[in-house]
Amino acid sequence: ETGVTQTPRHLVMGMTNKKSLKCEQHLGHNAMYWYKQSAKKPLELMFVYNFKEQTENNSVPSRFSPECPNSSHLFLHLHTLQPEDSALYLCASSPWDSGATSYEQYFGPGTRLTVT
């Protein structure tokens, strides 16, 4: 058990729907991440939050909207998605400081999203 939970685990949605993915970490970390994993492609970093502040947005389309109300919770709001957005969406957390250390990231089990 990784200490990072994600809900729902599976989601099927139409292109006109609005849904949200939720992530919660119980590890006391102060950085949280959203990744997208598609078949035959490397994990793609979508968003990074350090101390609840978004520090990275890797050119993600606006139909994906993250929200980080506190250091333990992270949401990904979805609206008007496309079929090519079908993928596994992974949340991760890690310690973070402004120094030179790169820390291990702990991943949640992911939400498998299918857009019809």
Add this chain to the structure above:
Amino acid sequence: RKEVEQDPGPFNVPEGATVAFNCTYSNSASQSFFWYRQDCRKEPKLLMSVYSSGNEDGRFTAQLNRASQYISLLIRDSKLSDSATYLCVVTRTGANNLFFGTGTRLTVIP
């Protein structure tokens, strides 16, 4: 050019075999290196960090060659439970952006 490149495999090896994976990275500013393991339909988990002098953890040995910008993972005496996808990961100093390779799939056969 991709940030991290790996041979996707698959590698099918018999139990007890030794298998090696290589990975190359394109950005010379990369400073931290990791191998993650991802089981089928599961999340990635850290297998080991890779240090400049090379490091070993039981049957697993990781090496880094900065001059050639490649990282390797050696697995000795393969077990059935080693079957998974092995992800090469690099990051830059002080950054928490991880760059993942596509992964190398290993199947250990009885």
